[in-house]
Amino acid sequence: MASVEFAPNQAKTEAITAHVLWMTVGLSCEGDSVAMTSATNPSLEDIITGAIPGMPKVVVHNQVIAFDYGDDYAQAWYDAQEGKLDPFVLVIEGSLGNEKINGDGHWTGFHYDKETGQPITTNEWIDRLAPKAAAVVAIGTCATYGGIPAMKNNPTGAMGVRDYLGWNWKSKAGIPIVNIPGCPAQPDNMTEMLMYLVFALAGMGPVPELDEAGRPTHLFGRTAHESCNRAAFYESGNFATEYGSDHRCLVKLGCKGPVVKCNVPLRGWQSGVGGCPNVGGICMACTMPGFPDKYMPFMEEATNAKISSFAAKYTYGAVLRWGRKQSIKRTYDIEPEWRHNRAELTTGYTKTW
Template structure:
């Protein structure tokens, strides 16, 4: 129920009945004050299937009415005007809502009482900055669903690499991998540096259909990623994969061939970008000549550095496939010569040599 102040009160219906009926209205509280560059928000705006505008304007049948609060997309002037729904949710006066966190979570404990790493608004009584950790501690337990947008929020990303002074981590590291939201959902991780636009919006749409009571919870893998998006490797969807099978490897970045020897980690990275593209089905790292550096993976970036070196195991696997690949290439070349010829009966001479037999004639 919406009050005169514009906040939505918690439903008084029995818990089971409400869960079965679903929600007619839901809020999306997006905080990008983690250790990040806001690139995930910017990338999300490029989605077209669906577009964030379609959800906010209610153009997709069956979804609950969604109210989005994101600083980049907010029509407010910022400041306290923008913070109203966040403060209401923290006080338990706004429900239901989906909490989206962008950016890695710094370890505030290592500097407790001696400053802060990142903040979002100020304490109304003391004027002191409110840390990202303060908001997560109060919002996550009240949220119907919690979503980590981008690799920084999912697994820590760049800010969590070896030698960092912040102790940064992913949202599941902070809340616990066994965390469950008010909607009985685990954290939903949508990695990417930044997120692939449709990957995030497709996941959000599934969550909203689930909130409406018309879809089951989204299936997640052991790293809490949507299975249907991250269940295959880059290599399995790459249009250069056939070159790997033939042991035909690129020696520089201008080549259209398999880039494993020049630093591509595609065979072991869970990501669908070669299949999906980046914007409007176009682009995507290997599709445009770039190597896969594993930005959707929990070990990024440390496990995949240095980026331009041949991946661990790449030399062995490429060596093992060379004899097979050389044989296959040769056999295919012979077959190609055979199938690239026209049959001998296609000519402009007066006799018919196609084998036509008018057997029905006397």
């Protein structure tokens, strides 16, 4: 999917205040909002305090970090509905239950209708606000693709935001729904995309390119395996056989990294540190549209991985291990012979005068 750039008549080069309406009231644990507070590059504080040079003012409405509560907190949603907050980014955390099958109740909601006293469902808020939003962002695997609440046999009919609005849906600014998957999403992935979108809304940059699954390609363009510091052990057929044993490849313990688009092994979790395989945990594929159903059981080696790991271990991997060991031993682990303390120069140096 090509990147989206604003035409000249869409650019908002004048000073703006970008509001972020972050809905945490889907079917989820609010783990993405909690994780976001540990972002460092950029940090949430950098964004909302204006510490990033040239960045427009940003106001984030998120109940995990809000001081306001009740009617005062909810007022921003009504203001956005009435067109008083423009531009605003609608961020959705948590999967969306199918309210068409809710019987006499509802799955999720936020605030209440002052005339009827009944809750306003999360889905209704999306219906009200999505058409007026400059951009819509789905945060976390629940919001992007349904996640854990959307597993087979779930009673809610849970789905992701693109499933609800449509995979070809675009905002009034022409921006497709941006998916930032993860369970929870990597903190810097969230704040970085928020920063890019605010700059784009101000006409100061393009919207990053998205892949077929709605993910930013610069964040999710490589597999976890390609970014993993254990990856070289795979090609040489050197695999861990139990958890916590060593630093070898974890694919035989159930790691799904070779087929998973995720940058956590490269970016780390917080301040460049951590990340599932970096600290000995398998990749469970939480950034993928098929998670979790297509990757269970999590802690068993996948069938395709069994074939490739067998080949790596007993064919070319063994040859690679032997050849590299010999190269290191006979060539690269030995200093050149001209480095010595004898009374002669053997470097091959020739005077030129």
